[in-house]
Amino acid sequence: MTLGKASAPAKVILFGEHFVVYGNPAILASISRRITVAAHMTSESKIVIDSDIGAAGEYSSSAFKPIKGGKNAKEILDPLHNAIEQVLAARNEKTGIKVDVFSKVPHGLGLGSSAASCVATVAAVDSLFGKPDRQKVCEQAIESERIVHKNSSGADCYISTFGGLIHYSKLAGFTKIESKSPLSIVIGSTGVRHSTGDLVASVKKFKDRNEVLFDDLAKRARDICMQAVAAIPSGKKEKVGELLSENQALLRQIGVSHEKADDLIDICNKAGALGSKITGAGGGGAVIALAATKQDSAKIGAKIKAQGYESFEVEIDFKGLVV
Numbered sequence: 001m002t003l004g005k006a007s008a009p010a011k012v013i014l015f016g017e018h019f020v021v022y023g024n025p026a027i028l029a030s031i032s033r034r035i036t037v038a039a040h041m042t043s044e045s046k047i048v049i050d051s052d053i054g055a056a057g058e059y060s061s062s063a064f065k066p067i068k069g070g071k072n073a074k075e076i077l078d079p080l081h082n083a084i085e086q087v088l089a090a091r092n093e094k095t096g097i098k099v100d101v102f103s104k105v106p107h108g109l110g111l112g113s114s115a116a117s118c119v120a121t122v123a124a125v126d127s128l129f130g131k132p133d134r135q136k137v138c139e140q141a142i143e144s145e146r147i148v149h150k151n152s153s154g155a156d157c158y159i160s161t162f163g164g165l166i167h168y169s170k171l172a173g174f175t176k177i178e179s180k181s182p183l184s185i186v187i188g189s190t191g192v193r194h195s196t197g198d199l200v201a202s203v204k205k206f207k208d209r210n211e212v213l214f215d216d217l218a219k220r221a222r223d224i225c226m227q228a229v230a231a232i233p234s235g236k237k238e239k240v241g242e243l244l245s246e247n248q249a250l251l252r253q254i255g256v257s258h259e260k261a262d263d264l265i266d267i268c269n270k271a272g273a274l275g276s277k278i279t280g281a282g283g284g285g286a287v288i289a290l291a292a293t294k295q296d297s298a299k300i301g302a303k304i305k306a307q308g309y310e311s312f313e314v315e316i317d318f319k320g321l322v323v
């Protein structure tokens with residue numbers, strides 16, 4: 001094959017972020033926004049990565065030359081370079097490779113853009129040499145994402161590869177939530193990029209100072225998650241919405257909300273959302289709101305935009321990786 005093409009979806013964390021770091025469960029969903037990667041073999045002995053996410057560069061032997069994005073380019077592209085090298089090593093191939101990354105996922109908001117780009121890159125390059133195996137793609141993508149997120153659980157790559165909804169905990173690993181119930185979700189961006197590492201560290205400080213309170217909040221977060229595991233497949237959207245808002249109250253208590261996130265949540269709830277919360281690490285980032293219908297979702301999105309924030313509407317993506 002001369003052109004390999006693959007796409008992989010972004011994700012939201014519906015329930016359980018931060019508490020998952022301490023062994024609690026979390027629920028993740030993949031969403032209908034994708035990153036697409038096109039891969040070609042070349043006769044040059046280098047790997048060239050171009051993207052519309054503000055970075056491009058070429059790797060030859062061990063040297064890196066940025067083409068777009070200056071000093072930051074390497075940090076953005078290294079996981080993708082690692083993904084390509086892993087595939088070439090596993091397939092025992094030595095060819096030059098050029099990949100083009102096209103993203104419809106805003107970067108730095110906790111929507112899993114780096115995982116989706118790793119999954120799509122592994123699969124696009126691998127498809128040049130044969131039929132990619134999903135499990136293997138997922139494992140290689142997790143490995144390459146660890147270049148940036150050293151302690152990554154792998155949950156973002158897992159959900160991006162397999163799609164749908166998953167329940168995750170450190171002890172139990174990944175379990176698919178078998179649901180085909182459509183969920184209309186509105187995403188609002190605070191426009192404030194967050195650092196997951198800094199926020200995880202700030203929660204640790206909170207926990208160390210408030211052991212008893214934190215244990216109680218974690219217990220409530222676990223209970224919310226368990227109720228959601230039951231409510232989602234049976235299509236009880238009102239219940240799911242209530243649980244999202246309850247989860248947000250806990251996140252606010254541990255200090256990871258943000259004044260812009262609170263503002264967005266207020267806008268969503270007043271516009272008729274069934275419930276809303278931050279998604280991911282917080283401290284800015286993105287907010288998710290559950291809508292009863294697609295029409296409600298459009299209405300909520302319009303209200304968010306009217307207040308000057310960026311917003312887009314998504315559904316759950318049940319396809320995952322597409323090659």
Ligand code: PMV
Pocket residue numbers: 016017018019020021109110111112152153196200279280281282285
């Ligand atoms: O990087 P994000 O924004 O998708 O959020 C990470 C989720 C946390 O629970 C805050 C951290 C973690 O490693 O699970």
